[in-house]
Amino acid sequence: MRYMSHLLPLSRVARLVGQPRSTIQRMIHDGELDTFDGMVDMNELLRVFPDVRWEDDGEFRRVEEIKEKAFARRVYERALPGKEVLAERLHELGREFAAAKSLLLHYDRVHRFLDDKLDDLAERAGVDAVATLRHWLRTELEAAPDEAARAEALLAQESVMRIMSATVTVRPSGHEFFVEGNDTILEAALRAGIPLNYGCSNGNCGECRARLLSGQVSKSHPHDYVLKESEKADGVILMCSYTAVSDVVVEAGVAGAEDIPVQRVQTRVKAVERLNEHMVALRLTTPRSRRLRFLAGQHVTASIGGDAGEYHVASCPCDDRQLTLHVRRDNRPFARRVFEDLRKEDTVDIEGPGGRFVFSLESRRSPVFIAWEDGFAPIKSLIEHAMSLEISEAMHLYWIAAAVDAGGADHYRDNLCRSWADAYDNFFYTPLSADDGLATLVERVLAAHANLSRVDLYVAAPRPLLDAIREAALARGLALRGWHGEVIEPFPGAPATG
Ligand code: FES
Incomplete structure (x- = not known):
């Protein structure tokens, strides 16, 4: 017996069958699950599951x-x-x-x-x-x-x-996410790792304007910004003021690194977590009304009093008000303060973000991440962002580090990487030793990927290693647009990379 046509968005299908959205996308890609206009019919769902x-x-x-x-x-x-x-x-x-x-x-x-x-x-x-x-x-x-x-x-x-949540589909990017609780559309998008364009996040600037293409929204936060009558007639809403009542489709812009202005935010120390002898995870919280807007992979300047240092953000932008920096023990005044006398609730000023080492949202190639020592910080942020986006492509992480005894950072979040590999069937982790030498390391990583034209390489490493990987990868078929490199300062005390 067949039932009336009832179409479901992919995010809801994933929740209904208790699978990651990436698995559903893979089934569609492999022809195991049919879709109609990007949606799954209930009959088809009953057939396949x-x-x-x-x-x-x-x-x-x-x-x-x-x-x-x-x-x-x-x-x-x-x-x-x-x-x-x-x-x-x-x-x-x-x-x-x-x-x-x-x-x-x-x-x-x-x-x-x-x-x-x-x-x-x-x-x-x-x-x-x-x-x-x-x-x-x-x-x-x-x-x-x-x-x-x-x-x-x-x-x-x-x-x-x-009743519990509504699905939002963004055009033209095709991103999809749930709006839960009292979240606005903007809050829900950021939580899902989708960097929709916005400014003040409290109804003043109008930069989060989007056009409602279908579905029903309602105003959940007041706004001072005045929409023109022509905009209202055209279905324009402010995403920081509206929540989704039913499943909705909106036309909205996704921000790139160049769209995000430099901000200054005063944060509080939530924890100073010693990872090993040379590394600390500094956990910061931004004020409720003053979050830091950044993209995964970007860096900021952190300062305590006048003591400043530049660090990559190690957390995902989807972590709401939480920011994590991985601070290495070196001679920078900021690092000395962190290792010696920084306490919970102390103030740390953050200025940023900067840098273009960000995730390629429109790419359908498999990301391969290579981190050298504490170059793991931006890579971790990128991986967590990719996971929050539930990308369906396979992800590989190679982390090169020397042992603490040898003066390196070691794989200081090794357990986290292993737990990702356990939890996600499309995530693969390979720790590598910095002692193996540059040529061997490059060969080990690239030899594992026969078709580099289908890969996006994200590498955070010192200049010699970065150049060696880039040259070898391009020679073996990596597309220029698939290359994403970030220079990391050599780790003090660790073996040289070239
Ligand atoms: S972000 Fe400023 S009005 Fe919505």
């Missing part, structure tokens, strides 16, 4: 947990939409339910009429074929196949999801 128990899903459990108040109040508020949005979503579902019910009533009338006509025909003509047809029709309508129960469970689960 016959074994999924729809009622036993995390989304239902999440709702149950919220109902039982197992979460702290803050999480409770974060997960649930506001009353107005909830009312509007229920209203929309109620409208759909009413339309489906009236259609069913209509089908029921048609069925009765047809049944009567078949009775008449059978009596008058006495044709066996009519009796057979009537029998088939009754059997089909009265049967309650397993598929019907599965479709019912799927629809119920999808309805819960639609």
Whole structure:
């Protein structure tokens, strides 16, 4: 039995089947799952995932947990939409339910009429074929196949999801993300790692203007910026002021490194975490109203009093107000302060961002990341960004470092890299020793990738290693647009790279 066409966005499909979005994209790419206009039909979902128990899903459990108040109040508020949005979503579902019910009533009338006509025909003509047809029709309508129960469970689960969150699709980039709780469209996009263009984030500058192409939004934060009447008529909204009530499609710009202005933000130290003898993870929190806008892979200037140093941000822009810097023990005054007397709640001034070592959002090539010693910081930010975007391509990380005893940074977040490899079936991690020498290291990395024309190389290393990898990779077929290099200062005390 087939059910009426019911199209689902990919993000919701991924949640329904409990798989990463990248897996769904891969299935579509491999022809295992059909789509229509970028959406998946419910019938197709039931066909491809016959074994999924729809009622036993995390989304239902999440709702149950919220109902039982197992979460702290803050999480409770974060997960649930506001009353107005909830009312509007229920209203929309109620409208759909009413339309489906009236259609069913209509089908029921048609069925009765047809049944009567078949009775008449059978009596008058006495044709066996009519009796057979009537029998088939009754059997089909009265049967309650397993598929019907599965479709019912799927629809119920999808309805819960639609009450809890809405999907936003961005044109022309094609990015897709969920809006949950009371988040604005902009907040939800940034949390998902999608760098939509914006300025003040509080309704004053108008830089987050977007055009609503379909779906329903509602204003969740007031704004002072005044939209022109012509813009309003054209469906223009401010993404920092509006939330999505239903699934929406917006036309909005995605920011590149050149679009982000230099900012000055005063942060507080959340933790100074000693990673090993030579490395510290400095965790900072920005004020609620003054987040740092940056792209993964960029660097900032950090200062305590007058003591400053330039560092790559090691955290993902999707980490909201949290910033992490990896600080090496060296002679810079900032590093000395961090290692010697920086405490929780102290103030650290951040100025930035800078640099163009950023993720290529439009690329469909596989990213290969190469980090040398603490060049891992920008690489970590890039990887976490790629993961938040749920890219479907395979990702490889090669981390070259010398042991602490040999004066190197060592693979100071080795466990994190291994946990990524365990958690993601498209992520591969290879730690390498800096003792192996430049030529051997270049060969080990490049020999593992036979077709470099399908690869994006992201390398954060000192100049000699950077140049050697670039030259060898281009000679073996790497496209120029696939090269992304960032110069890292040699690690003090570690073996030279060239
Ligand atoms: S970011 Fe300034 S108005 Fe939205």
